[in-house]
Amino acid sequence: MEQIEFDYPAKRRVSQRAHVGVVGSGELEVLLEPTEGERSHVFIRTSVHGFGETWKAVLDRFFSKYDGIVRIQINDAGGTPGSVMLRLEQAVEVSEQ
Amino acid sequence: MITSRDKTTFLNRQSFLELDARGRAAALFDQGTSRELVGPFDRVESPWLAIQDVTPQEDDGCVVMKGKIAGKAAVVVALEGAFQGGSMGEVSGEKMTAALDLACADSENGQPTSAVILLETGGVRLQEANLGLAAVAEVMASILTLRKHAPVICVTAGTVGCFGGMSLAAGLSSYIVLTREARLGLNGPEVIEQENGIDEWDSSNRALVFAINGGEQRYAMGLADALVEDDTPQIADAVRGFIAKGLPHVHRSSQVELYRSRIGALDTSRQWDPNELRRAWGTSASEEDKR
Numbered sequence: 001m002e003q004i005e006f007d008y009p010a011k012r013r014v015s016q017r018a019h020v021g022v023v024g025s026g027e028l029e030v031l032l033e034p035t036e037g038e039r040s041h042v043f044i045r046t047s048v049h050g051f052g053e054t055w056k057a058v059l060d061r062f063f064s065k066y067d068g069i070v071r072i073q074i075n076d077a078g079g080t081p082g083s084v085m086l087r088l089e090q091a092v093e094v095s096e097q
Numbered sequence: 098m099i100t101s102r103d104k105t106t107f108l109n110r111q112s113f114l115e116l117d118a119r120g121r122a123a124a125l126f127d128q129g130t131s132r133e134l135v136g137p138f139d140r141v142e143s144p145w146l147a148i149q150d151v152t153p154q155e156d157d158g159c160v161v162m163k164g165k166i167a168g169k170a171a172v173v174v175a176l177e178g179a180f181q182g183g184s185m186g187e188v189s190g191e192k193m194t195a196a197l198d199l200a201c202a203d204s205e206n207g208q209p210t211s212a213v214i215l216l217e218t219g220g221v222r223l224q225e226a227n228l229g230l231a232a233v234a235e236v237m238a239s240i241l242t243l244r245k246h247a248p249v250i251c252v253t254a255g256t257v258g259c260f261g262g263m264s265l266a267a268g269l270s271s272y273i274v275l276t277r278e279a280r281l282g283l284n285g286p287e288v289i290e291q292e293n294g295i296d297e298w299d300s301s302n303r304a305l306v307f308a309i310n311g312g313e314q315r316y317a318m319g320l321a322d323a324l325v326e327d328d329t330p331q332i333a334d335a336v337r338g339f340i341a342k343g344l345p346h347v348h349r350s351s352q353v354e355l356y357r358s359r360i361g362a363l364d365t366s367r368q369w370d371p372n373e374l375r376r377a378w379g380t381s382a383s384e385e386d387k388r
Contacts, residue, residue, distance in 0.1 A: 001150045019137045022117050023154040024179030031137060031155060047152045075152050 002049050006056065008063040010040040014070055018094035021087045028076040028084060032091040035071040046076035054081055062088050068095070110328040113254050114278060118160045118177035121215050121254070124329050125173055125336050131164030135192055143186050145225045154180045159189035161196045167337040170210040172200045178217030178257030185263060186222040190232020197239035197249075204246035211247040211340045212240075214270065217254070219285060220261015233262035240269045244348065248272060250339050252332060253279040258310065260285040269350050272339040273321040274332065275312030281321070282310040308371040317375040320349075 014034040021029040035041070042059055058081045072091075079087065113121060123131055135141055137155035146153040158180035162173045174193045176183040185193075193214070200210040221229035240249050251270035253259040258280030259267050267273055267281060275281060284292075286300035299305065308314055316324035323335045359378055363369070 001147060001152055017138060019155075022177055022179045023152055023158075024177075027179065029137070029154060033138070045147070045152050047150075073155070075154055077152055 002046050002052075004044040004046070004052055004055050006042040006044075006059050008040045008042070008059070010038065010063075010067050010069040012067045012069060014068040014095055016095045016097070018091045020090045020094060023075045023077045026078050026080070026083070028074055028079040028087055030087045030091040031073040032095050033071045035069055037069065040068065040070050040072065042072045042074070044074040044076060046074075046078075048076070048078050055084075057081070058084050058088075061085070066092060068092070070095075110326065111330065112327050113329045113332050114256060114276070114327050116329070117179065118158070118175035118215065118217075122160050122162045122173040122175040125213060125333050126162065126164040126166055126171070127168065131162045131173075134161045134163055134196070136160075141188055141192075143188050143222075143225065145187065145228075146181075149224050151181070151224060157186060157188035157192070158183060159192045161192050163196075166211065166213070167341045169340055170203065170208055171213060171340060172196050172210060173213045173215065175215035176218045176263075181222055181224075183216070183218035183257050184222030185218065185220065185229045185232045185236075186225040187228040187232060189222075190229065190236060194232065194235040194239050197236065197243050201239065201243040201246060204243065209247045211250065212243055213250045213252060213336055213340075214266065215252050215254070216259040216263050216267055217257035218259055218261070218263045219257065220263050230262065233266065236263075236266050237269055240266055244269070244271050244344070248339055248342070248344050250274065250336055252336065253281055253312070254327065254332065255279040255312075258282075258285075260288075269348075271345050271348060272323070273315075274323045274325060274335045274339075275315055275321045276325055276327050276332075277307075277311065277313050278327055279312035279315075280306065280310040281312070281315050286310065314371050314375070318378050 017033040019031050021027060023029050044055060140155050142153040142155050143157050158177040160175040165171060174196050197212055200212050203210040221233060243249055248271035250272045251267045252274045254276045255278030260282055264281060264283050286298055286306045289298040290300040312324055315321045325331045325335050
């Protein structure tokens with residue numbers, strides 16, 4: 001298991017938290033919570049080693065569109081970049097319902 | 098043959114199997130009455146998985162919800178089959194035990210509280226071996242205490258099924274609800290094949306597996322109380338029905354003499370097939386109970 005952390009600048013307050021997904025094979029769970037300050041923090045635990053650059057690329061792209069001030073935790077059991085992005089977008093959708 | 102009406106029913110049904118544990122649990126309550134206890138944001142995860150290089154899940158694959166079903170107080174505990182095969186660890190076991198014990202305490206204090214356990218599990222989580230075994234023992238003790246006051250309803254819908262130690266918990270339940278996609282048994286087919294060889298049981302033979310462990314066979318053998326379609330309203334209806342009915346006159350697991358005599362009378366010098374067993378044992382425990 002590998003742990004990866006990222007920080008991104010953020011500016012918009014978020015009111016609701018969201019939980020989506022399951023830590024199943026090829027899947028992941030995302031916990032998204034409002035936080036204080038001017039940065040968003042991402043904490044990832046993944047069962048697959050050596051994909052730090054790929055995680056960075058996926059999250060760079062996600063935060064190029066998303067500006068909420070949040071704390072995101074990802075527990076991953078081998079989700080593909082595509083399914084990671086879908087789960088992140090689903091978490092945003094749930095938090096803004 | 099599938100008629101056009103069957104097709105419409107099939108296409109319009111709301112699959113229960115496609116829901117995750119949280120979705121399944123929530124679907125059983127009267128609308129707007131449920132709340133989750135010790136949810137993922139409480140971050141009570143297994144302390145044992147990360148040190149063994151396994152990614153934990155924040156709810157440890159066990160969802161606990163409290164609310165009302167058919168207007169009566171109820172707690173639902175759902176195991177997530179997709180996380181570590183729905184296995185029972187220290188945390189998931191403690192969550193299930195605590196939920197059952199609180200339901201028991203409420204029942205003793207004049208608020209009868211039924212429990213619904215949604216079991217999609219292979220049994221004990223191997224990474225937490227002894228703690229998982231202890232958890233199964235505690236769950237069984239808690240079911241036995243609670244079922245004096247209020248029914249414990251087990252639902253196994255699939256696709257994991259219910260095996261290992263947790264099949265004993267299913268066996269102690271007041272009522273068991275299965276679908277055709279569900280499998281219920283003590284040792285799973287893969288385990289039997291591994292231990293006794295492919296001649297004993299070919300676990301890749303799905304027709305054979307379902308002819309023995311499948312929900313339809315278990316129901317026809319009188320080992321389950323309802324066989325339902327993979328349809329959320331139908332499953333919720335079955336659960337509501339059993340909660341409204343209350344405790345069975347005699348629990349299936351208390352009918353020791355009945356089952357002992359059935360096994361004693363079984364001629365094991367020849368191979369029985371599943372249909373013969375249906376005919377021989379087909380009387381359900383509740384029907385036996387009426388005699």
